[in-house]
Amino acid sequence: MPFEYVSFEEARDRSGLRMVVVSGVPSPWGEAAKGILHVKQIPWVAVRLEQGNADLVAWAGEASGPVAILDDERPRGGWVDILLLAERLAPTPALLPADAGERALALGLSHEICGEMGLGWCRRNAGVYATLVHGAPGFPPPVAQYLAPKYGYREVDGPRYGERVVELLRLFSGRLHAQREAGSRYLVGDALTATDIHLAAFMALFKPLPHEQCPMPPAMREGFESLDEPTAAALDAILIEHRDFVYAEHLELPLNL
Numbered sequence: 001m002p003f004e005y006v007s008f009e010e011a012r013d014r015s016g017l018r019m020v021v022v023s024g025v026p027s028p029w030g031e032a033a034k035g036i037l038h039v040k041q042i043p044w045v046a047v048r049l050e051q052g053n054a055d056l057v058a059w060a061g062e063a064s065g066p067v068a069i070l071d072d073e074r075p076r077g078g079w080v081d082i083l084l085l086a087e088r089l090a091p092t093p094a095l096l097p098a099d100a101g102e103r104a105l106a107l108g109l110s111h112e113i114c115g116e117m118g119l120g121w122c123r124r125n126a127g128v129y130a131t132l133v134h135g136a137p138g139f140p141p142p143v144a145q146y147l148a149p150k151y152g153y154r155e156v157d158g159p160r161y162g163e164r165v166v167e168l169l170r171l172f173s174g175r176l177h178a179q180r181e182a183g184s185r186y187l188v189g190d191a192l193t194a195t196d197i198h199l200a201a202f203m204a205l206f207k208p209l210p211h212e213q214c215p216m217p218p219a220m221r222e223g224f225e226s227l228d229e230p231t232a233a234a235l236d237a238i239l240i241e242h243r244d245f246v247y248a249e250h251l252e253l254p255l256n257l
Helices: 008-013 028-040 054-060 079-089 100-114 119-134 141-150 155-181 194-205 218-225 229-234 237-250
Strands: 017-021 045-048 067-070
Touching: 008 045, 008 054, 017 028, 028 079, 028 100, 028 194, 054 067, 067 079, 079 100, 100 119, 100 155, 100 194, 119 141, 119 155, 119 194, 155 229, 155 237, 194 237
Parallel strands: 017 045
Antiparallel strands: 017 067
């Protein structure tokens, strides 16, 4: 569902669903939230994050994105809080399975993508470690210095971040292969879930969509695509195939950054 960007002042004075988002780059948490709202056809407006805008930060409750704000309800900045809000606002199409076991599986897999020490978290910190400790391709140094405290980076854990990324890439590629053998293109069951959207969005941290679908500054694209040998080896083609399938069948292109 198309959405528009509005000023912070306009968004603050509106009712309905507003969401503060990082703009200009495919921030995977934000792109996943946009995808969930798109699938559910939930109307909303976007507000570009301005970290220097104290009023915006006070309204959103944090200097980050995405943060969803519905009417006068509390801001929701966590991936699971945004997902559950969307499920409440538009129960169909459901993006969490009705079966309790499959629901727990979908939420657990999504946590391994979006949560602390998950795929996105560790990929960010692995890039910080590569830049700040080894001077290797990763993020530009100012970006790495900004991301380090945001993601709880600790130099002593530097090697573990990359190892965890490899473990998780193998987890998800293995699951996709098993599901494909069982006749499904999806991570859980036989239908799209939020977990598919999360994994598709987070592939931007390894191989962003082409420029015509995802315009972004060349330096940022280079940082997103920088892979060491173990990560490159673990980036099974089925992960990118799944990303392309989910975007082609369910999400909106080009990205509105």
